[in-house]
Amino acid sequence: MNNCSLYTLLSKYGDYQQKTAGEDIFSYGDSAAKVYLIIKGLIRVFIQDQHKKEKEVARLSSEDILGELALLGAKEYSSRATAYEDSILIEFSSENFRQLLSKQTILNEKIITSLCSKIDLLQRPIIEFTDLISSSKEESNSQDTTDEKIVKEEIDSFSNFYLDGHCKYLEVAGEDFEYYLYDKSVNCPICSTRIEVKEIRNSRLRLKETRDDLRPIYKHFRPDWYKIWICPKCFYTASKDDFFDLTTSRKRKIKEEFKAKVQSILGDNYQPTYSNPRKLNEVFDAYYLAIESYNLMGSSKEKFAYLWLKLSWLYEDVDEEELAKKASFKAMENLREFYFKEHHSKLSNSKNNKITLLLSFLFYKHGLKDEALPLLDTLIRNHQIKRSYKEMARDKFIEIREEKRRAKEENQV
Incomplete structure (x- = not known):
């Protein structure tokens, strides 16, 4: 049965609902009486910790099931679901949905998959925190309740700065890197301190290839090690392209709050700096400070x-696949937010095309093929686009369509 026929059948048991971006489908404590099938759009799901702080645990799109805990006899929803963009859903009573389960086996598979996914998401943070506390107890057998609180605060602080799993990396910039650099003195726009920075001699760079995620690979040099500037006095950190792009209010906020905030996380003795030759640990810190x-x-x-994207590349270079994936996912989420929500009509056509292409590739990388396809189609039909971008978009579009075709054939078998 194709989707059109399936939706026609489903609509006999439920009612179509339209939700505008930002509108809740249900919230904490609401009666768990409804189950939803998402037809179009994107839904964000949140839970609350013991301090009522919200954490996003899932993003659901077309053909996903929402509110399925109502089928298990739950009286109230323990989560909040809200439309991230304008969305269309079919709303069922739990009784009508149970009747459908006996008629459409595909819905049983979706329910099982959805429940397993949510159980995994809900358990993971609890397991990780329990493991961390347990390992801390093994290191010291005389901890009391106060010590456990300190351990938890330290874990929370550092996990809010680095991605969970980040560690120390021993790599150091190669001696040949100096060939591509020159020294420059600038005044910090926050505290006016004269600081020494490294600039890249672009004329000496030799491009080997440009990857699907638009990462340029150069011979013998990694430019991303030198893209972030830091003031060692006030700790102000930013991409060199943005370093002086500050409003008066932003300058004041950095001057009054930033150094104290960093030291509250990394310790009073922390000092941001670059060695010569530069160390990879310092490069990672620079990107996290910029964030x-x-x-x-x-x-x-x-x-x-772009900060998260470049962090994903740095993690790739040291074979940290999971961390690279996490950073890349954050890049995708931020770029999607910018693309669909923030005002960017003033962007040049070239930059808008680049962002569209990058977002489509990130969608594909993280399994969101249906979200990648319309963006790629837009680029293919655009007559004001670089030839290389159009070719990349066309190749990826064909690749995705072929993958979907093979997957459909396999499911039919």
Whole structure:
């Protein structure tokens, strides 16, 4: 049965609902009497911790099931589901949905998959925290309740700075890196301190290839090690392209709050610096400091997207596949937020095309093929686009369609 026929059948048992972006489908404590099938759009699902702080645990799109705990006899919803963008759903009573389960085996599979996924998401943070506390207890057999609280606070602080799993990396910049660099003195726009920075001699770079995620690979050099500037006095950190792009209010906020915030996380003795030759640990810290700086200033989601993207590349280079995936996912989420929510009509056509292409590739990388296809189609039909971008978009579009065709044939078998 194709989707059209299936939706026609489903609509006999339920009612179509339209939700605008930002509108809740249900919230904490609401009566768990309804089950939803998402037809179109994107739904965000949140839970609350013991302090009523919300955490996003899932993003659901077309053909996903929502509110299925109502089928298990739950009286109230323990989560909040809200439309991330304009969405269409079919709403069922739990009784009508049970009747459908006996008629459509595909719905049984969706329910099982959805429940397993949510159980895994809900258990994972609890397991990880329990393991961390247990290992801390093994290291010291005389901890009391106060000590456990300190351990938890330390874990929370550092996990809010680095991605969970981040560690120390021993790699150091190669001696040949100096060939591509020159020294430059600039004044920090926050505290006016004269600082020494490294600039890249672009004329000496030799491009080997450009990957699907638009990462340029150069011979003998990694430019991303030198993309972030830091003031060692006030700790102000930003991409060199944004370093002087500050409003008066942002300058004041960094000057008054940033250094104290960083030291509250990394310790009073922490000092951001670059060695010569530069160490990879310092490069990682610079990117994470830039993220904290942009957070404090309320920068555009596009800025965060590129920081996380470059962090994913750094993790790739040291074979940290899981961390690379996490950073890449954050890049995708921030770029999607920018693309669909933030105002970017003032972007040049070239930059808009680049962002569209990058977002489509990130969608594909993280399994969101149906979200990638319309973006790729837009690029293919665009007459004002670089030839290389159009070719990349066309190749990826064909690849996705072929993958979907093979998957459909396999399911029919």
